[in-house]
Amino acid sequence: MSSVQKTWLAFSVIGLLLLSIGFGQSWSVALGIFNMCLISSIVALGINIQWGYAGIANVGIMGFAAVGGMTAVLVSEQPVTAAWEAGWGNLLLAVLFFSITVTLAILCYRRMAAGRHRTIALSATIIIGLFLTRYFLDPAVASIEAIEPAKTGFLGGFGLPILFSWIIGGIVAAGIAWVIGKIALGLRADYLTIATLGISEIIIALLKNEDWLTRGVKNVTGLPRPVPYEVNLQTSEWFIDLISGWHSGYLSTLSTLDRQGALKQFVIEGSSIFVKLCYTGLFATVLIFILILCMRALDSPWGRMMRAIRDNEVAASAMGKNITRRHLQIFIIGSAIVGIAGAMITTLDGQFTPTSYRPIRFTFLFLVMVIVGGSGNNLGAVVGGFIIWIFWIEAEPVGVWLMHFGTAWMDDSNALKIHLLDSAQHMRLFFMGLVLLLILRFSPGGILPEVIKKRS
Amino acid sequence: MMEAIIDLLNAIVLLLNFVVIPALSYGSQLALGALGITMVYGILRFANFAHGDTMAFGTMITILVTWWLQSKGIGLGPLPTALLALPVGILFTILILLITDKLVYQHYRRQKTPPITLLIVSLGVMFMMNGIVRFVIGPNDQRFIDGERFIIHARSFKAMTGLDEGFSLKVSQGLTIVIAIIMVLALFWFLQKTRTGKSMRAYSDNEELALLSGVNPDRVVLITWIIVAILATVAGTLYGLDKSFKPFTYLQLLLPMFAAAIVGGVGNPVGAILGGYVIAFSEVVVTYAYKKVFVYLLPASLEPSSLMQLLSTDYKFAVSFIILVLVLLIKPTGLMKGKVI
Structure with missing residues (x-):
């Protein structure tokens, strides 16, 4: 099978899976899964840049995704003025001393000759600097957290539209x-x-x-949305008209009294699907944009250089490529994409809960996506993102169902x-581990292996 | 004068009770875990991410057997029943590691796969083991300690010495330290004195030369996995007795254990033990709140108002990580020279 046929086949299978979830369970569930599939694919693209292009195994995905999530909070929440007023002076001093400490420490490290003097100077700078920072930070933190701890107790954000956080999340993660x-x-x-x-x-x-x-x-809940709220949709004229137009054939067969009730039901269902479709549009735009960039990058001389470095560092280094610099570059780009996706996840959830970041779900699962999908192949990463996410979500109901079936005699x-x-x-x-091991053993390239174009 | 000496004694007892003893027992657990990681690193030449879950698996079997023994009314009197169940746990862990090696790792070893790919393979094994553990025993906390709780009671210590601060030594802590010492001595005797141990060291040092000298690689690998299983199960059970058993905690132990192995010098057993204690002591020392110690040591006018805690306990991972990075930057081979077993 050629790689193009394989790609079509993989995407058709994904389409069929989603359709069967839609018909079998509900369209709302199918769309919810589809949305997370889109985000997972973006994360997978970010990891693919690191692992697939350059062979850097990053098992800190969770951290970058969480940083993206934090940015979503900091960008979109309204600022808590009282907290700013209470703590800004000390906070500013703390930040100032921290920056001075870091600068001095770097200067010490760079300018002084290696030896005992440098070690002493460096440790002294860091210890004194951190002490001074804490001296100002502690009261600032105490005064900020004292402001209505049950409702806010933090600085809040900048009150900007949450969509900005997708870009800023990427930038912060890159930093x-x-x-x-x-x-x-x-x-x-290793x-x-x-x-x-x-x-x-x-x-x-x-x-x-x-x-x-x-x-x-204490979590931050109720983040502002980039899309309309269901409650608002259900009362707006144009949306009700849209829904009644959509279902007009069925509605006209009902009596006036039944029609009211049926329409109401349709509007409630429709509003939930409409909101999810809005998210789908946003996420798909980002995914396609990043995917195109990634594919062009991999095809470019830069992409060839990266693969050359991955396949033989010594040879690439002999050809004058700066390995460490390239690795740094790719580490930053990949992490930035994960940061963007992290902000998107928090946007979709509408809340930021630090305890929900667990390594299995937020690091290792994404790595499995890339390896199963096809490391080094961008479309493969996307396929992996879709298939593994569907598998992850549906394994639970299917597993429970199978278990019911298997234990029916008890x-x-x-x-x-x-x-x-x-x-x-x-x-x-x-089963996730089993799939990973089977793929690694019998099809190490993944579902869609890396395509090496031969140019004559 | 007398007052000052008593204050000093109180402060020392306080530190012993809350810093030295907990760090010693935690360090022993880490050291045993790190030894397992370092053995795999030195002989099979990859970073085994499944090690934390191997520990969880061995501990789980031990717990199940312990429960069974408890239900039959069999126990060890003052000692925890888990000790009696430990051999069964070890046996099952050896079995599962050998099966894993046969089905998974052997293929890659023959292919001479690079270590980073083997690392990813071990992630797959980690997932499967984690799944099995959660499937059998569930994701929640399990307590399985029984018998006496304390070797030295805080109250009887106070009554005995008349100090304000109590000193207590839990059975689990005492056991951990004693068993760790026995295990380490046995391992070193094995590696230094027996023929098999010597062939393992030779294999780790220079694989080709060892093969030329007639070392049987399959046998070396087999013995390695058996030792790793013993170390992992014992470390996991001791940790479970001391704190509690929760699958997720064992996954999180990976980081301090890796840090211990690398800080000590990867592939070097002495280094792994040293690394375990370095990591454990720094974690406890940095996250302990010293307020009471200073209250005893300083005159009343200088009493600290804050907790005098350098970092909150949740940052203990940061400590292992910072030590790891520092050692790698300053002395990349680790404290002891790595890559020799």
Whole structure:
């Protein structure tokens, strides 16, 4: 089968899966899954840049996604004026001292000759600097968190439309990736992987504990939406007209009294689907935009250089390519895309809950998407994003159903049956691992393997 | 004068009770875990991300057998019943690791796959083990400790010494430290003195040379997995006894364990143990609130108003990570020279 045929086949299978969910369960569920599929594909594209183009295994995806989510809060929430008034002076000083500390530490490291003097100077700078920072930060935090802790207790955001956070989320994630890359890239490949695992845990710990910035585990709920609210749609004239027009054939067969009730039902269902369709439009636009950029990048001389570095670092280095610099570049680009997707996830959820970021769901699942879909192939990453997400969501009901089927012969009060039914949902982890191992063993390129164009 | 000495003693007891002993037992658990990681790293040459879940698997079997023994009324008196169940847990873990090796890793070993691909493969194994553990025992906290709780009671210590601060030593902490010492001594004896141990070290040092000298690679791999299974199950069970068993916590232990292995020098067993204690002590020292210690040591006028805590306990991952990065930047081979087993 040629790669083009394979691509068509893969996307048709995905389409069929979604259609069968739509007919079998409901269109609202199918659209909800489809929306998360779109976002997952964007994350997968970001990881594909790192793992597929350059062979950098980043297991800190969770951290970058969470940073994107945080930006969504900081951009869209209304500023809490009282908190700003209470804490801005000390906060400003804390930020100032922190920046001075970092600058001095970098200067120390760069300008002084290596040796005991530098070590002492460096540690002294860092310890004194951090102490001064804490000296101002602690009262600032206390005063900010004291302002209506049950309702706000944090600084709030900038009150901008939440769509901006998608771009800013990418930029912030890129900035963090730059700092991390500066420190950790250049380590051995497997050390780098472990380092990224640590970074993501630190980021999550920060988001959970720095209440003044993110409200921490108290969560931020009710983020403003970029799309209309169902309640508003249900009362607006044009939407009701649209729905009654859509269902006019069926409605005209009913009596006037029934028609009112039926129309109301249709409007409620329709509003939920309409909102989801709006999200679909937004997400699909971003996905297609990023996908086109990625495909062009991979086809360009830059993409060829990246693959050359991945396949043989020594040879690429001998040809004058700066490996560490390229790796830094790719680490930043990939992380920025994950940051964008992270902001999109929080936008879709309408809330920011730091405790929901778990490595299995937010790091390893996305890695599986890329490897199963096809590392090094952008369309493959998208396919992986769709298929694995559908699998992840549907494995639960299907697993429970299968378990019911398998245990039908047992008595309802059988302890084993109850346990099996309760635990069926956890089997999806098992099957996810199985799929990953099978793909790695029998089709290491994934569903859509990397295409190497031969130019004559 | 007397007053000052008593204050000093109180402060020392406080530190012993809340910093030294917890860090010692946590460090022993980390050291055992890191030893398993370092063995895989040194001999099979990849970073095993499934190690945390291997620990969880072994612990789970141990817990199930413990429950069964408890229901039959069999116990060890003052010691936790889990010790009696441990061999069964180890046996099952050996079995599952050997099956995994046969079905998964063996193929890649023959292909001479690069370590980073093997790392991804181990992610797949991690998923499957995690799934099995959650399927069998569920994602929630499980407690399975029984027998005596304390070796030294805080109250009896106070009565004995007349100090204000109590010192307590939990059975689980005492056990952890003793068992860790026994395990480490046994492992070193094995690696240094026996023929098999020597062949493993040779294999780790230089694979080709070892093969030329007639070392049987399959046997080396087999023994490695058996040792890893023993280390993982014991480490996991001790951790579970000391704190509690929750599958997710074991996944999170990966980071400090990797940090310990790398900080000590990857592939070096002495380094793994040193690394375990370095990580554990820094985590506890940095996240402990020193207010009470200073209250004892400083005159009343200088009493600190804050908790005197450098970092909140949730940042303990940051500590392992920062140490990891620092060591890699300053001494990339780790504290002890790595890559020699």
